[in-house]
Amino acid sequence: MRRYARPVWLVLQQFLLLVATLAAGLAVGGLLGVLFGHERLWAPILGSVLFLPVFTIPSIVWSCREGPDEAGEPRWMVPLVGCLFAIVVPLLVGLPTLYEERFGKVVVGAVTEDRDRNYVPGTDQWIRAREAATDEDLGLLRVTVDRDLRVGDEVRVRTDPHDWFRSSDPDTRNPVLRRTLFWIGLTGVAGLVVLTSLRAVRDIRGWSEATRQPSRPLPTSRDEQRARDTGERRDAPDVEDVAELLDLGGDSGGSGGDFHGGGD
Template sequence: MKHYPWGALFKGIWRTLLALAVTTGFVIGTGILAGGPSFTWLAVGSALSLVAAVPGYLLYRLGAPDHTVGNRVVMLLVLTLASWLAALLVLPAYMSREGTPTDAVVTQVVRGLSSVSEERFPAYRVADASTGKDLGRLRFLDSEPKPGDQVRVRVDPRGWFNVTVVDPTGRFIKLTALVVGVLGLVALFLGVGGHIPD
């Protein structure tokens, strides 16, 4: 009579949870970089988030049987995509909870990325409407305000993140969070299943 491999199951569970925890830690770090005060930080954080899954993946792979090569490839792809998307959620999730709503005035329209035309990716330098203090660049607006126009923003009181729109969690962010959650569940099932012998 063949017994169920409970030992392999529990090993798969704790190794996969550890891999997801390590990946989450790297995702938070790269998300903080991506939320920095310039498009350079956004590009750097986004690029680093693509490899944020590697340490967690290596932990998962350490104890997986050799017969799960295809499983490993899918696992790496799932973790990598989830890491990149999750890193983009760190800024809006933090700012929606901790950011201080502030009235601001657009002082300048600047080019977001030097390699991209201003018409496609404009960024708006804004200042506090009451004090005149420069708040940084505002990215990804639905409208196209001109210098002198007033906008409502959120400012990070700790100074970690760039200024954002007043409601940073929109429909796109909720959809991204749903996709990340589904990918996390897929990674969990792949990770646990990858440790079960044939």
């Protein structure tokens, strides 16, 4: 059972990192969508400044368990950034529309300014409107109608009760854009799942290769005694050195004998 515990933990670890990365990506996309959809000018500017720093948060979460040599490898980071980009951008673009369709309120407004003097029926027209009941300014709107709106004409406007998102035209629908954003986001999630699965396979393969390598046995008392004996022999004079000294001594003795005999 212990043999399979380590691979299961490696897969579970990658799954938890995948969930955390998706949660971080959704949070980042939601935050940027709220900032870019705000009706005040400072919010989109702040979103532009924070886009890159905030966008790196999911990649940091995904790479938090990587080693220093593998954390910044292009083979992992390039597809990771592509997947995160495909997840965050649809949220950034589509979140304001989803929010307004769910929580928005449709009111009747009156046109106070016509920005498009040369309007062509069937195209978008920029106007400024004011709510008829409360005389509240609804801001600048882009509407799609089959006639040229003039100052004083009535128009239907979807507003945010919390005054966070910009007002919009409730009759404007773009199903092609919605489907495109959906498939882009789904592709990003699928790519992130595949990338995380490949990393789990890499970790399991590395663990398997490490377990196949034979480990050095612990030294026994006999091995330790042998190592001590070997060390003592190394400290003692070498056999060849002793033999050489003996040969030198023999030659010296023989020479002395010959010299003595010559004297007789």
